[in-house]
Amino acid sequence: MKITVDMEACLLHGQCVIAAPEIFSFDDDGGLVWVAAPDEGLRDDAEAAADACPEQAIVIA
Amino acid sequence: MARPRIVIVGASLAGLRCAEAVKAAMPDARVVLAGDEPHRPYNRPPLSKDAMEGLAKGQDAAQPVFDKLLLRSKLGADDIEMRLGCAATGLDEGRVILADGTRLKADWVVAATGLRPRRLPLKGAEGRRHVLRSFEDAQRLSPALRPGARLVVIGGGFIGCEIAATARKLGLQVAIVEPAPQPMLRALGTRVAAAMAALHRANGVRLYAGRSVSAFGPDHVVLDDGDRLEAEVIVEALGSLPNTGWLEGSGADLSDGVLTDGHMLAEGVPNLLAVGDIARFPNPLFDTVPRRIEHWCVPGQTAKRAAETIAALSAGRQPSVCFAPMPSFWSDQYGLRLQSFGAPALADSQTVIEGDLSQIGRAPILVEYARAGRPVAVTGIGAPPAMIARHSARLTKALSETVSA
Numbered sequence: 001m002k003i004t005v006d007m008e009a010c011l012l013h014g015q016c017v018i019a020a021p022e023i024f025s026f027d028d029d030g031g032l033v034w035v036a037a038p039d040e041g042l043r044d045d046a047e048a049a050a051d052a053c054p055e056q057a058i059v060i061a
Numbered sequence: 062m063a064r065p066r067i068v069i070v071g072a073s074l075a076g077l078r079c080a081e082a083v084k085a086a087m088p089d090a091r092v093v094l095a096g097d098e099p100h101r102p103y104n105r106p107p108l109s110k111d112a113m114e115g116l117a118k119g120q121d122a123a124q125p126v127f128d129k130l131l132l133r134s135k136l137g138a139d140d141i142e143m144r145l146g147c148a149a150t151g152l153d154e155g156r157v158i159l160a161d162g163t164r165l166k167a168d169w170v171v172a173a174t175g176l177r178p179r180r181l182p183l184k185g186a187e188g189r190r191h192v193l194r195s196f197e198d199a200q201r202l203s204p205a206l207r208p209g210a211r212l213v214v215i216g217g218g219f220i221g222c223e224i225a226a227t228a229r230k231l232g233l234q235v236a237i238v239e240p241a242p243q244p245m246l247r248a249l250g251t252r253v254a255a256a257m258a259a260l261h262r263a264n265g266v267r268l269y270a271g272r273s274v275s276a277f278g279p280d281h282v283v284l285d286d287g288d289r290l291e292a293e294v295i296v297e298a299l300g301s302l303p304n305t306g307w308l309e310g311s312g313a314d315l316s317d318g319v320l321t322d323g324h325m326l327a328e329g330v331p332n333l334l335a336v337g338d339i340a341r342f343p344n345p346l347f348d349t350v351p352r353r354i355e356h357w358c359v360p361g362q363t364a365k366r367a368a369e370t371i372a373a374l375s376a377g378r379q380p381s382v383c384f385a386p387m388p389s390f391w392s393d394q395y396g397l398r399l400q401s402f403g404a405p406a407l408a409d410s411q412t413v414i415e416g417d418l419s420q421i422g423r424a425p426i427l428v429e430y431a432r433a434g435r436p437v438a439v440t441g442i443g444a445p446p447a448m449i450a451r452h453s454a455r456l457t458k459a460l461s462e463t464v465s466a
Contacts, residue, residue, distance in 0.1 A: 012446040026447035051361050056133050
């Protein structure tokens with residue numbers, strides 16, 4: 001599983017950090033960071049994060 | 062066993078997410094997604110913000126603005142059947158009746174028909190009065206949003222306040238008329254609402270709080286105390302009403318939306334579920350009272366829950382017991398992000414735990430809301446995402462402990 005985030009679209013709502021904390025987090029400067037190739041077992045979480053994103057910025061492949 | 066047939070009525074966020082979740086759980090299911098709007102499902106929150114600003118640039122902007130609103134979907138073209146531009150008019154013994162007379166037979170019906178704007182029961186100013194719910198509403202309103210024009214927004218809830226903020230950005234003269242003592246009072250509570258009122262005033266909005274509109278004149282609105290506000294443009298942003306007319310007589314409890322249990326199953330009608338803005342469901346994170354929640358996150362959460370229920374019951378299993386989704390909402394006004402997790406409207410006290418409400422817009426603010434001494438929400442105003450995420454994680458933990466206790 002590969003995760004990309006369109007940082008042009010991302011407005012840092014942080015819904016992904018809530019939905020999938022093992023994949024998405026904020027760094028000390030408040031920027032969004034994510035695991036680009038998480039374990040397949042986290043797919044449900046990743047999809048929940050993509051669905052929860054109000055800007056549809058998260059793409060899972 | 063025959064392939065189960067699921068008819069989802071309402072082709073917006075809740076309907077689309079429900080169709081996706083049903084197909085993911087039951088690939089064999091035949092799913093029909095029917096909606097009264099002519100468009101494929103699209104995202105509404107930007108309509109009062111970026112999309113409105115974009116549309117105000119002229120009709121050429123309409124297509125690119127709409128393309129950006131379209132909801133991305135996991136579904137392929139042939140995965141489900143879409144019946145767009147066709148409202149449902151009734152439900153009769155497991156058949157959904159559409160406006161064109163079609164009767165769709167269904168093993169399961171999901172009501173996802175959403176809301177329509179409440180209107181003032183007054184005559185006059187018909188050509189200048191607008192509402193904002195659909196893309197068409199935004200297209201009708203946007204040409205009137207010319208710099209210097211005078212806009213009166215009736216209703217100071219989130220939509221009204223966002224429209225006011227966008228209109229100020231576009232150079233209009235803006236007044237908000239709100240019957241409650243503060244804008245967004247019910248959602249945010251007295252202290253935060255007062256700070257938001259100050260933010261609007263600081264940005265040049267004339268706020269008529271505690272006032273209502275009693276009549277429309279040829280070039281003005283008349284307030285209840287006789288004051289007249291000149292207006293070329295009027296937006297009625299007085300909240301919404303559930304679109305449940307098509308379920309009248311079905312046996313469902315329609316006293317406010319559609320009453321469901323925690324599986325999204327409608328009380329009183331077999332094999333009917335409700336999702337999104339119209340679902341009135343209990344959330345054990347807070348208590349046992351069923352409520353409708355008009356937040357963007359709810360369609361997705363309830364849609365998945367409904368699909369899980371349908372899949373489990375179709376397979377002869379009981380669906381999982383607990384449904385306790387964390388509500389969240391956000392609003393963008395004057396470049397300031399307000400973001401909330403939990404249910405601030407249920408709180409009886411507010412504590413500022415970071416910053417100072419008098420510094421709204423200048424420094425980050427974080428407010429914790431409690432009911433009977435127990436935290437029920439956190440709200441950040443111009444707060445860094447990491448700060449909000451940290452506090453919302455703490456809230457989630459505290460609330461989930463009470464559910465499992």
